[in-house]
Amino acid sequence: MNQLLHTPEGMRDIYNGECERKLYLEDKLQAILKSYGCRPVQTPSIEFFDIFGKEVGTTKSKDLYKFFDREGNTLVLRPDITPSIARAAAKYFMEETLPIRLCYKGNTFINTGSLKGLLRECTQSGAEILGVDTMDADAEILSMIVESLLAAGLKEFQISVGHVDILQGMMEAAGLDEEEEDTLRDLIVNNNFFGVEEFMDARHPDPDLKKLFSMLGRIYQSAEEFHDVLKAAVKYPKVYAALEHLEQLWSLLLLYGVEKYVSFELGVISGYKYYSGIIFQGYTFGSGEPVVKGGRYDRLLKHFGKKTPAIGFVIVTDQLMAALSRQKIEIHTEHNTRLVVYDEARREDAIIYARKERGAGCSVSLLRKRADQTEADYEAYARRNQISRVVFMDGEEHPDF
Numbered sequence: 456m457n458q459l460l461h462t463p464e465g466m467r468d469i470y471n472g473e474c475e476r477k478l479y480l481e482d483k484l485q486a487i488l489k490s491y492g493c494r495p496v497q498t499p500s501i502e503f504f505d506i507f508g509k510e511v512g513t514t515k516s517k518d519l520y521k522f523f524d525r526e527g528n529t530l531v532l533r534p535d536i537t538p539s540i541a542r543a544a545a546k547y548f549m550e551e552t553l554p555i556r557l558c559y560k561g562n563t564f565i566n567t568g569s570l571k572g573l574l575r576e577c578t579q580s581g582a583e584i585l586g587v588d589t590m591d592a593d594a595e596i597l598s599m600i601v602e603s604l605l606a607a608g609l610k611e612f613q614i615s616v617g618h619v620d621i622l623q624g625m626m627e628a629a630g631l632d633e634e635e636e637d638t639l640r641d642l643i644v645n646n647n648f649f650g651v652e653e654f655m656d657a658r659h660p661d662p663d664l665k666k667l668f669s670m671l672g673r674i675y676q677s678a679e680e681f682h683d684v685l686k687a688a689v690k691y692p693k694v695y696a697a698l699e700h701l702e703q704l705w706s707l708l709l710l711y712g713v714e715k716y717v718s719f720e721l722g723v724i725s726g727y728k729y730y731s732g733i734i735f736q737g738y739t740f741g742s743g744e745p746v747v748k749g750g751r752y753d754r755l756l757k758h759f760g761k762k763t764p765a766i767g768f769v770i771v772t773d774q775l776m777a778a779l780s781r782q783k784i785e786i787h788t789e790h791n792t793r794l795v796v797y798d799e800a801r802r803e804d805a806i807i808y809a810r811k812e813r814g815a816g817c818s819v820s821l822l823r824k825r826a827d828q829t830e831a832d833y834e835a836y837a838r839r840n841q842i843s844r845v846v847f848m849d850g851e852e853h854p855d856f
Contacts, residue, residue, distance in 0.1 A: 465575025493558035512728030545759035583767030594707035612739035617723030624693030648672035671722035678705035741781030797848035
């Protein structure tokens, strides 16, 4: 393989119309996040290793791109933007006691050995609300997600919402050790709920606890639908409190008018261990992976020296674009570009024309005419490059493509 022409496995070039559509989509998503009062922030793609260390509960060390700087410090390409935002917030807003609203876009890097068609470099757009531990912030984040996906052009999608304390409380009530918890999580991640049932049957749990485990794979379209779950959870305070939180959250989602796009899935879990409250993933047709991921992480900032609650999410732009493409949903970008073809005698006229049109807001590409090219060649070139109009400096203006 000629490495001068190819990208590393899991990386790709984005160019021409796809790149233009991606940039347009990113701007559209950021506009929604800013409309909720979020202020843009950028963090570096390279961070110190400890930002994503085991204590933080983020990506496994073997899945990180690691290298060293001149001083011998271990650096990584960030696999996840949230810890970077937490670090920056702790550094620059240490004394702030009122909410901090931040939004961002950037690339993340996962050095995984099993790609399964996924990219190792992905673009994410996201937002975080720091300094608020209420369900009001939970509801606002979910509303922000729904509005963002609608603005992107999606019509059918679902945000599955759960709570970390549901599964954690159930495992504690069942007396599972760390190894058993990992086994159970693997079964849930692989949607093997028959395996979950067999696993728990072998441990002879309390009937109510067994009933709770049997409900992990179900999807509830409203809070009213899991009243039976609440009844079974009465003896387990941690689980009951989490379910009650989701029930009360539902009433706020009704106020925001986003209930159509939100469902409850009690078995939602994440590979990131810093989540501490509600957790959610967003799915749509044409993407086997979540287009949205996020949740509450009230303990993460404490690792960086600022004890404050937080909640946030990311939209995986690459997954979103793939879903839009497979659903035949167009990302309409404006093409107001002109190609001006001139010969040496008309060079001055061409430059004056280009300056005038650019000043009026048009994009102009100047191209000196070659003897071996015909007008048809230039028109074909314009079509290939999504140029809307060709102007030949012979007094003729050719029609839009």
